[in-house]
Amino acid sequence: MSSGATTGRGGALVRLALGQGPLKAASFIVTVYGDVVEPRGGVVWIGSLIETCAAVGISETLVRTAVSRLVAAGQLSGEREGRRSFYRLTAPARAEFSAAARLLFGPPEPADWHFVHLTGSAPEEAMQALERAGHARLGPRLAVGCRPLPPSLTRGVVFRAGIVQGEDDLGAFAREHWALEPHAAAYRGFLDRFGALTGELEGGLRPDPATCLAVRLLLVHQFRLVVLRDPRLPAAALPADWPGAAARRLFCDLYLRLSPEADRHVARRFVTADGALPEASEATLRRLALLRETA
Known part of the structure; x- marks a missing residue:
């Protein structure tokens, strides 16, 4: 010190x-x-x-x-x-x-589930920003999460989501997609x-x-x-x-x-x-x- x-x-x-x-x-x-x-x-x-x-x-x-x-x-x-x-x-x-x-x-805060489909010419950079913001990668352009979207995300289609069935399997879903x-x-x-x-x-x-x-x-x-x-x-x-x-x-x-x-x-x-x-x-x-x- x-x-x-x-x-x-x-x-x-x-x-x-x-x-x-x-x-x-x-x-x-x-x-x-x-x-x-x-x-x-x-x-x-x-x-x-x-x-x-x-x-x-x-x-x-x-x-x-x-x-x-x-x-x-x-x-x-x-x-x-x-x-x-x-x-x-x-x-x-x-x-x-x-x-x-x-x-x-x-x-x-209550969970705000959503899917994000990235558009534009640099999806990998945007995907990494989403991952840093707590989202999970589902595909090259598709991510899921329940945290607010990063301010840097300017291109993408956002779908709001809700759990309608299978809540008992939500833990398995999280283990598969989040570290x-x-x-x-x-x-x-x-x-x-x-x-x-x-x-x-x-x-x-x-x-x-x-x-x-x-x-x-x-x-x-x-x-x-x-x-x-x-x-x-x-x-x-x-x-x-x-x-x-x-x-x-x-x-x-x-x-x-x-x-x-x-x-x-x-x-x-x-x-x-x-x-x-x-x-x-x-x-x-x-x-x-x-x-x-x-x-």
Whole structure:
């Protein structure tokens, strides 16, 4: 970790939440915006990002490089007030973040089964985009899924579908067309890592506000990566020991435990051109209420 990383027992919690692999700066900054900045207005001083990323071992140089790349990718736009640089989410990024927030913090969405017949001259490229979005390939131009279609899909015929018979065989259909084990393994890894962290908290450890925020961000970051890759099939299509529901309960429980101190730290350390970010907003309070219904 960098010299700015959290130390002591709080540092041990952060290292436990980090796991073994290094963080990608741009992806983690996306998590910071989604969890902290977007529900409080969408703009923040780069110094707040640098301080927050230092707590998880990401250097200032990597933060500045990542922010520049996010600007070039059209996800952030910059503005200056005196000597300070502030960055806000662009309109397309805000729409994308809103969809991700519904997935992370909202109730489970009902399955929306559909078939997609690809048209156009590059079906393989479009098919790979569909597979990344959780759909299963049935043929060179035909796919099935129940997740939203990727925004990049501009050519294709979409048929809405419903299960009219054979629901008992839906699990066999899913096993044939989706590789579910990697997703189950990702959920089990999440449960192992953050279940151990829960044990530390239940053992009496009371981390400081900065540590609470760092750990909550790592919790959201890891859960987001797992959930966004999940094909999110309905329960009838999943194995009986599917770990997704247990992972969601753990996510909800830990998020609620960490949030009081984490949000206090946000109000103390996150800065906009108009002053500090608020400790809470209508959006953050709604998130907590939704999580309490699941926990």
